[in-house]
Amino acid sequence: MNAKDARKISAEALEDLRRRVVAAVDSGATQVEVSRVFGVARPTVNRWVRAFQDHGEESFRPRRRGRRAGMHRVLNAEVQTQITEHMTDCFPDAAGYSHPLWTRQAVGDLVERVHGVRLTLNTVSSYLRRWGLAQSELLPHATARDPRAVVRWRLCDQPVLARSAQVQDAAMYWLTWTNSRKVGVLSAFSSRRSMLFAVFSDPCSGQHVAEFLTRLADQSGRRLFVVIDSFEMEQAQSLRDWLDANQHRVSPFFPVPPAPELRIAGAFQG
Incomplete structure (x- = not known):
């Protein structure tokens, strides 16, 4: 066939x-x-x-064939700027949406409200890549820092962690931070590579990550296994305090040893 x-x-x-x-x-x-x-x-x-x-x-589920409404239309530069400004330093629920974190669906809803056109999710993905908000690598910082350690972790520890998550009915995510133009993007990827993210105008901090993980746990509704990339952050101790207080919700894992202020007993799987 x-x-x-x-x-x-x-x-x-x-x-x-x-x-x-x-x-x-x-x-x-x-x-x-x-x-x-x-x-x-x-x-x-x-x-x-x-x-x-x-x-x-x-x-x-079967879908109707043909283009969806608005698929042929392109967002002009002014509208694109408006969309990215709406997302920066603002979570979706603060803008009146039901999503705790930005997703392609949430961005599509935002585009429809601002521009009056409904884009396909693939088209939203194209715009996110164009804006530098879509991260393709799961562990870019850890890989750059110690590629051999990341390879060992993927081969030895990641399969064990994935099985443990399945047994415990936990959701597994990869967390990373990237800088794009004048903003920073905190992204979480599920095991099926769906992306949830937040956009910030200031440098990454422990408070940013703690707020993000709170929302990720709320959105998932399950215990989280979070593989944390080796990105730099300010005031990391605040994240350590949050992780200590939320051990029942989130288990962190570091393919490459983290900074001393983030080291938690049992968290490093290298």
């Missing part, structure tokens, strides 16, 4: 096929193997897997 054939089957059959393809990849099979077994083109397998990572169960 090629990609063209897949579009011709019934909605129910296509939904079942997508579920089986994604489940096969999720179980450890390579996308090349899944493509061969299910007769689905390799790019289609990748597209289905990425859709599930971004949208979960929603990605399996």
